[in-house]
Amino acid sequence: MKRVLTIQDISCVGKCSLGVALPIISAAGAEAAVLPTAVLSAHTAFAHVYKRDLSADMDKILAAWQAEGITFNCIYTGYLASREQIGTVSGFLDRLPGGDRLVFVDPVMGDFGRLYAGFPNTFPEQMAQLCARSDVIVPNLTEACALLDEPYREDYTQERLVELLRRLCSAGAKCAVLTGVSPADGTDKLGILKYDSRDDSVFTYFGEHIHTDQPLHGTGDIFASACVGALAAGIPLDDALALSVEFTARSAACWAAAADRRWYGVDFETALPYYIGQIRAYTDKI
Numbered sequence: 001m002k003r004v005l006t007i008q009d010i011s012c013v014g015k016c017s018l019g020v021a022l023p024i025i026s027a028a029g030a031e032a033a034v035l036p037t038a039v040l041s042a043h044t045a046f047a048h049v050y051k052r053d054l055s056a057d058m059d060k061i062l063a064a065w066q067a068e069g070i071t072f073n074c075i076y077t078g079y080l081a082s083r084e085q086i087g088t089v090s091g092f093l094d095r096l097p098g099g100d101r102l103v104f105v106d107p108v109m110g111d112f113g114r115l116y117a118g119f120p121n122t123f124p125e126q127m128a129q130l131c132a133r134s135d136v137i138v139p140n141l142t143e144a145c146a147l148l149d150e151p152y153r154e155d156y157t158q159e160r161l162v163e164l165l166r167r168l169c170s171a172g173a174k175c176a177v178l179t180g181v182s183p184a185d186g187t188d189k190l191g192i193l194k195y196d197s198r199d200d201s202v203f204t205y206f207g208e209h210i211h212t213d214q215p216l217h218g219t220g221d222i223f224a225s226a227c228v229g230a231l232a233a234g235i236p237l238d239d240a241l242a243l244s245v246e247f248t249a250r251s252a253a254c255w256a257a258a259a260d261r262r263w264y265g266v267d268f269e270t271a272l273p274y275y276i277g278q279i280r281a282y283t284d285k286i
Contacts, residue, residue, distance in 0.1 A: 002074065002232040004025050004076055007078070008037055011040045012042060014218070015221075017043070017078055021221065021224075024225040025232065035062075037079065038052060058085070058088050062092060073232065074228060074231065086130050104137075104224070104231070109127060110146060111142050124143075136175045137176050139176070141181075148164060175196045176197075183206050189207060191204065196237075207246050209249075212252070217266065222268050223245070224244075226240075226275060227241060235282050
């Protein structure tokens with residue numbers, strides 16, 4: 001069984017970060033280990049949030065793992081609370097054994113052209129250094145532009161988006177995957193655009209675009225966690241990305257159809273049987 005270490009915060013209420021990563025990665029058949037960066041009473045869409053930063057504990061947890069000789073097949077980073085935590089995680093990559101492990105970075109920083117509250121303008125520069133050490137990065141358009149210090153705009157052509165991904169890879173990442181992308185022909189779908197620097201290839205996949213009357217919280221975490229779980233199960237990256245797009249869309253559709261839906265998180269639990277079935281169908285062929 002593969003062991004995946006996911007490094008991000010835990011929101012005690014709200015379907016995001018570790019609250020999403022743990023069940024999805026486990027459902028894929030991998031052991032999910034965690035390094036929490038912070039504990040929040042609820043995610044930041046709530047009006048009242050208590051937050052405890054765990055930066056001071058991260059090195060002590062790593063030291064205990066080193067004493068036990070614990071290793072990981074994949075390291076998956078999500079929300080990191082500060083520039084200092086990014087530096088700490090970069091240090092972990094040097095200190096944790098396992099040179100053939102997968103490094104998967106979701107550079108959680110912002111959306112809709114703005115950085116999230118509390119992130120200084122220097123945050124993307126530090127995050128770019130972590131992305132440069134990754135095998136796969138999955139930014140949205142806001143995050144891709146921030147990593148490249150590129151002005152944000154929403155009217156990029158697909159050719160221009162591929163160029164952005166090439167630039168991200170030229171900084172060190174092997175594969176860059178842009179999330180939340182629509183097809184170039186204007187079809188009402190939503191998906192991903194991937195550039196792989198190892199063979200100069202481009203891959204796209206689009207699923208159903210679920211329209212709702214309010215924001216869908218946590219879909220990025222659902223997508224990234226599903227992709228990591230699929231990769232840990234031995235599924236090739238392109239197939240893992242396609243499955244993750246479909247699972248995220250089904251999760252959103254389940255939420256939209258539920259009479260008792262909660263505003264603060266998407267109903268990924270109802271869609272988990274589909275995800276598990278797809279993982280098993282693929283692994284049974286191996």
